[in-house]
Amino acid sequence: MKEGVYLTVLDLIDTRQGTNNDRSFSHGNTLPSTTTPFGMNAFVPQTRLGDVRFFNSNDKVIYGIRLSHQPSPWMGDFAFIIFNFLGLNDKEEVEFLKSEDSELVEKYNKSSFNPDHTVFKPHNFSYRRLRDRLEVELIPTDYGASLRAGSLSKKIYFTLGIAEDGNLTVSDDGKELRGYTNQLSGSKYGKFGMYFIVKSKDCKFELVKKSNYVEDEHPMEMYWLKVKGNETIDYIELDVTTSYIDLEQADINYSSDIFFTYDWESKEQNSSEKWLEYLDKITVKHSNLSTLKTFYSCLYRTATFPQRAYEIKDENIIHYSPYTAKIEKGYFYLNNGYWDTFRTNYPLYSIIIPDSIPKFIEGILNISREDKYLPKWVSPDERGLMPGTLVDAVIADATVKGLLDREIVEELLEAMIFNATTPSDNELEGRENAEFYFDNGYIPSENSESVNLTLDYSYSDFCIGQVANYLDRGDIAEKYYKYSLNYRNLFDSKSNLMKPRNLNGEHLTDISNYEWGGSYTEGSSWQSSFSVFHNIEDLIKLHGGDEPFYQHVLELINSDPIFEVGDYGQEIHEMSEMAALQFGQLAISNQPSFHIPHLFIYAGYPQISHLILKQLMMNTFKYTADGFPGDDDNGSMSAWYVLNSLGLYQVTPGTDEFVLGISIWDEAVVKLHNNNSIVIKSDPQEPYLNVVESRMVNNIKYDLEYIKYEKLMSGVIIEQKLGVIPNLSQVSESKRPFSLNKII
Structure with missing residues (x-):
C-alpha cells in the first residue's frame, strides 16, 4: 500500500501501538489484540515465554498466538490458551519424537518472524514462520476465531498450551479437540476458567506428546498434535470457540455463529465489517497521514475493553459469575478499572455507542447483585486496586444523560449508598475506613x-x-452534596495543595510538594490536589480567586518535572514518564492529570487550555510502538486523545456537560445512533494555530465554554476559528463549565 493511500480506516491502524514497554517505562503497556469490538477474547502473538509482557514490538521470534484476557501486565492474564503450528520434514520429525519433553517448547515452537511483513490489524493477524515457511493467519469472532496455516509439503503439527491442571480430549474421529484451562489471576472462588472446542473440517488430530513448562508462574502443559490428511489441501483450517460456562455452551456459541459457515475471504470481510461499524462512527480529515493513523489506532483501542463475559442460551443472556461460582442471568463484562475508565471511556461511549451503556451498567449492577458491593477493578472479579469507588461516576453519568430506565436507577442508588456506607470483611471491596470519613x-x-x-x-x-437528585430524592441529594465538600478539609492555604491530616486532626502541611506515595496515589500533591472534578469553582475560591488559581496551575505546568521517591522507596515508572515528558508537574502520562489542562477554562482563560491540549495531542501521542506517554489502561488514554482531538472533554462525568477545547481536525463527523451527526469544522487548520478565537454552533455565535449532552446528541455543527497566540481577556463566570457551587 502506497503512503497516503488506504481502502478503509482499518488500513490506518497498527495494533502494535504502545507495545514497546518494560517494567521501568511504559509507552502504553498495550497488546496488539486481534479481536472484535468488546469481544470475549483477544488473540495476541506471543514473542516471549515466562514473561507477563509476553509481546514486545522489538522481538523477532514468536512462539504462537495466545488467546488472552490480560488487561495489562500489572494485572496478569487468566484463562489463556496458546496455539501454534509448526512444520517438520522427515528428519526433523524423527528428532522431535526423540526430544526430551522439557526442551520441546523452546526447541520447536519457537520461530523467527519478520514483524515488518506481518499483518497487525484488529480484524486479522497473519505472519510467516521463517523457520519452516508456514503462513499462519487468524480472524476473530465474538467467542472465538478461525485459524489457518499453509500446509506446504511438511508434516504439520498443531500445538496447544493450557493450564497444567486443565484437560484436553481428542474426539474419536480425530476432528475435534475439547478442553478446559483455568489459570487464575485473582478469582475470588479460585475457579474461573475457559472451555474451548477446536474443530477441523478436513484434517484429523493425533496426540503424540505432552510436555510441561511454566508461563509467568502458571504451570502449563503443551499438547503436541500431528495434523493428518493435509497432503492434498493448500491450507489447514481450524475453528475455535470458547465459553466461560461449559462445553455445552461452547457448542451453542459455535453453532449459533454464522461466521463459522463462511469461506475464508467472507470471514475476513465479516470481521472487518464489525470493526468498521465501530470505527466509522467518527470520520476525521487531516493533511497528515500519521495523525490519522494515531487517531484510528486510539479509537480501535477504546473498543478492546471491557471484554464481554456473557453468553446466550435459549435466547437468554447468562454468565458465569466468579462471585457466586454459579451461572447467573444478565450481562457481564470483565477487565475494567473504573478509576481509569470513568474519566474518558464512558463519556466517549455515551456519544458514539449510547445503546451499549445500559448493557455495561447492567454488568456493573449484576456484580452488586451477586457480591453486594459495586466493582472497582474487575479481572476477572474484584482486585481492589486504585483508591475510591469511582464506578459511581459511570453510573451517575449514564443516569443524568437519561440512558437508563428509572427502575434500574433506583436499584443503582441503593447499591451506591450500600457500597459507600457498609464496611466489608474483604478489604478489596467498598470504601476503606468509610465510618471515619463520614x-x-x-x-x-x-x-x-x-x-x-x-x-x-x-x-x-x-x-x-x-x-438521588435525578430520582427526586432531595433529602439524600442534599446530604451527599454536603459530604462531597469534604475535600475542603485537606486544603492547605499556604501551599494551595491538598495535604493529609492524621487521626488527631493535625494538618501535615510540611510534607514536600514533590514527595510521591504515602498519602498520594502514583503522584505527589501536585498531581493529586486538583481532583475536585465536581466543584472547580470552589477550588478556585479556596485559592483566593481566578488569578491565584491561574498562576498556580501555570506554575504546575512550567515548573521542573522533579520528584522525590517518597514512600515508594524507588523510582517507579510513573515518575520516569512524567519527567521524560517535560511538561512540568503535568503528568498526562497518568489518569489523575487528565483534566488538568482544562483547568484554565474554569479560571476564565480557555485559550491557555487550547494551547496546552494541542501541544499534548500533537507531541505525546503516536501510532507507533512508543505511542503513548504512559499506560493506556483499558483504553482510557486512547479515549482521552479521541475526545480531546474533537475538542470535547467531560471534566465532570455525572453531569450533562462537555467542556469545549480545540479540535485538531480540518473536519470531524460523529455519526450518532439517532441518524444525527456532530460536525466539527476548523477554519483554518494549521500546525501553528494553537487557540480557538471564536466558535459558531449551528451558524450562531457561541460564547459558552461548554456544551450540553442533549444538544450534542440532537445533531450540531460546531465551527471553530483558530489563531496563533492566546488572548488573555478573561471569560466571565457565567460562561464557564459546571461546578457544584452553581446549584447549591
Missing part, C-alpha cells in the same frame, strides 16, 4: 493514599447526590 470529613494519613481516597470519596458523594 464522621470526620476525611481519611486520616494513617491510611495509605489518604488524600486521594478523600478526594475520590468526595467526588463519589457528588455522584450519589446526582443520582
Whole structure:
C-alpha cells in the first residue's frame, strides 16, 4: 500500500501501538489484540515465554498466538490458551519424537518472524514462520476465531498450551479437540476458567506428546498434535470457540455463529465489517497521514475493553459469575478499572455507542447483585486496586444523560449508598475506613493514599447526590452534596495543595510538594490536589480567586518535572514518564492529570487550555510502538486523545456537560445512533494555530465554554476559528463549565 493511500480506516491502524514497554517505562503497556469490538477474547502473538509482557514490538521470534484476557501486565492474564503450528520434514520429525519433553517448547515452537511483513490489524493477524515457511493467519469472532496455516509439503503439527491442571480430549474421529484451562489471576472462588472446542473440517488430530513448562508462574502443559490428511489441501483450517460456562455452551456459541459457515475471504470481510461499524462512527480529515493513523489506532483501542463475559442460551443472556461460582442471568463484562475508565471511556461511549451503556451498567449492577458491593477493578472479579469507588461516576453519568430506565436507577442508588456506607470483611471491596470519613470529613494519613481516597470519596458523594437528585430524592441529594465538600478539609492555604491530616486532626502541611506515595496515589500533591472534578469553582475560591488559581496551575505546568521517591522507596515508572515528558508537574502520562489542562477554562482563560491540549495531542501521542506517554489502561488514554482531538472533554462525568477545547481536525463527523451527526469544522487548520478565537454552533455565535449532552446528541455543527497566540481577556463566570457551587 502506497503512503497516503488506504481502502478503509482499518488500513490506518497498527495494533502494535504502545507495545514497546518494560517494567521501568511504559509507552502504553498495550497488546496488539486481534479481536472484535468488546469481544470475549483477544488473540495476541506471543514473542516471549515466562514473561507477563509476553509481546514486545522489538522481538523477532514468536512462539504462537495466545488467546488472552490480560488487561495489562500489572494485572496478569487468566484463562489463556496458546496455539501454534509448526512444520517438520522427515528428519526433523524423527528428532522431535526423540526430544526430551522439557526442551520441546523452546526447541520447536519457537520461530523467527519478520514483524515488518506481518499483518497487525484488529480484524486479522497473519505472519510467516521463517523457520519452516508456514503462513499462519487468524480472524476473530465474538467467542472465538478461525485459524489457518499453509500446509506446504511438511508434516504439520498443531500445538496447544493450557493450564497444567486443565484437560484436553481428542474426539474419536480425530476432528475435534475439547478442553478446559483455568489459570487464575485473582478469582475470588479460585475457579474461573475457559472451555474451548477446536474443530477441523478436513484434517484429523493425533496426540503424540505432552510436555510441561511454566508461563509467568502458571504451570502449563503443551499438547503436541500431528495434523493428518493435509497432503492434498493448500491450507489447514481450524475453528475455535470458547465459553466461560461449559462445553455445552461452547457448542451453542459455535453453532449459533454464522461466521463459522463462511469461506475464508467472507470471514475476513465479516470481521472487518464489525470493526468498521465501530470505527466509522467518527470520520476525521487531516493533511497528515500519521495523525490519522494515531487517531484510528486510539479509537480501535477504546473498543478492546471491557471484554464481554456473557453468553446466550435459549435466547437468554447468562454468565458465569466468579462471585457466586454459579451461572447467573444478565450481562457481564470483565477487565475494567473504573478509576481509569470513568474519566474518558464512558463519556466517549455515551456519544458514539449510547445503546451499549445500559448493557455495561447492567454488568456493573449484576456484580452488586451477586457480591453486594459495586466493582472497582474487575479481572476477572474484584482486585481492589486504585483508591475510591469511582464506578459511581459511570453510573451517575449514564443516569443524568437519561440512558437508563428509572427502575434500574433506583436499584443503582441503593447499591451506591450500600457500597459507600457498609464496611466489608474483604478489604478489596467498598470504601476503606468509610465510618471515619463520614464522621470526620476525611481519611486520616494513617491510611495509605489518604488524600486521594478523600478526594475520590468526595467526588463519589457528588455522584450519589446526582443520582438521588435525578430520582427526586432531595433529602439524600442534599446530604451527599454536603459530604462531597469534604475535600475542603485537606486544603492547605499556604501551599494551595491538598495535604493529609492524621487521626488527631493535625494538618501535615510540611510534607514536600514533590514527595510521591504515602498519602498520594502514583503522584505527589501536585498531581493529586486538583481532583475536585465536581466543584472547580470552589477550588478556585479556596485559592483566593481566578488569578491565584491561574498562576498556580501555570506554575504546575512550567515548573521542573522533579520528584522525590517518597514512600515508594524507588523510582517507579510513573515518575520516569512524567519527567521524560517535560511538561512540568503535568503528568498526562497518568489518569489523575487528565483534566488538568482544562483547568484554565474554569479560571476564565480557555485559550491557555487550547494551547496546552494541542501541544499534548500533537507531541505525546503516536501510532507507533512508543505511542503513548504512559499506560493506556483499558483504553482510557486512547479515549482521552479521541475526545480531546474533537475538542470535547467531560471534566465532570455525572453531569450533562462537555467542556469545549480545540479540535485538531480540518473536519470531524460523529455519526450518532439517532441518524444525527456532530460536525466539527476548523477554519483554518494549521500546525501553528494553537487557540480557538471564536466558535459558531449551528451558524450562531457561541460564547459558552461548554456544551450540553442533549444538544450534542440532537445533531450540531460546531465551527471553530483558530489563531496563533492566546488572548488573555478573561471569560466571565457565567460562561464557564459546571461546578457544584452553581446549584447549591
